[in-house]
Amino acid sequence: MPFTFKQFHIDDSHCGMSVSTDGVLLGAWANLVNAERVIDIGAGSGLLSLMAAQRTSTKTHITAIELDTLAAQDCLNNIAQSPWAEKIALVSSSIQDFCLAQQKIATSCRQYFDHIICNPPYFTNGPQTQHVARATARHTNQLSFSDLAQSICTLLAKDGVASCIIPVQSEVMFKQALSGSDLDITQRIEVCSVTKKPPTRLLLAIKHLASNQQYVTDTIDIRDKQGHYSAAMTVLCKDFYLKL
Template structure:
């Protein structure tokens, strides 16, 4: 069985095109979801972010959206086998998703390839390319599903992050925190962790390095993710 074992749950990933990644773990650990009563994970894949959110805020109502049938099957099984089988799963596009109440926090590790070459795996293409969910469509959906104090948490490659920031600003979402992530101290940042809200203010810039010089996880990465990794 293909899977990833965490401290409080296991992620089976036999049918999803996109497996557990450092990007997802980073976002799940970093996202601003404290005191949220209703949390939404857009593009849940295996259910990783929804499970991490539920572990962090156990009394929150967590909902997850996924368009790919195989990934939904994995997420459904992972939720059922976890300590939190009550996580809500919606199979379909976020553009057609509706909720009775707005969400306090939204987390998403969205597709970001735009007009780039695709492989033969349709599910993987859907998960990685913006054809089915452009940045503007994602932002519009977040606006529709939020209230004035909703927090939006996103991870993207640095170049695409700048594009997303511009699109978000046009829709009234302000960048409040921006964490630049690099794999080692000697490398340029490759990922941006982004926190948006609909309240303007100074953006808090931070940085994070995943690996120490000897190849092990850095102390700051361990501090961020130690509640989840089995051997950390």
């Protein structure tokens, strides 16, 4: 269903996954300071690309990658109607094909990104909906964690950061996908839907391995026990949600 933010509007009528708290939280949390080249893997409706556009300077360029044709059309329309149409370029492709194309280019001419942002599909088994677009968005059929890790390896600039959000139960599999690569998790934020409840999601920051790498952990509650947005959630999302 359509969703209106403070500075832009999202129509996700043809997307497999609608606007979610996960996506908004990731888009608000990702550290985009000084990011001049950003790529949104699996852009869907364009939510993360538009949030990145709102949060970055006029010189930042954002590439939105979306495989599904109908979702890409929603993304294109949402970008065109936003204040930042000139900052965002949509590429209708799988991230695997995009990476292959980059690998065929001379190293000095390849695109490397200061920040990679992705709200990846994470279901690996179980029943899949008959709605093909929704199945693609929710299950790892088209983008496994291993493919995502390889894409990050290929596209991330030397000092760049990749930001993702995954379910807590997917952490072991995600770490296995990163093992053997030159990537490491440098920030891990446990996301609790309500204060004192067990975490359900993880916000992860990923970088290329470095000898002086620091590892940061923290927790964020989405709502307090009274059902209101927590202070931390309010600070993160006040520039986006209309009622904050």
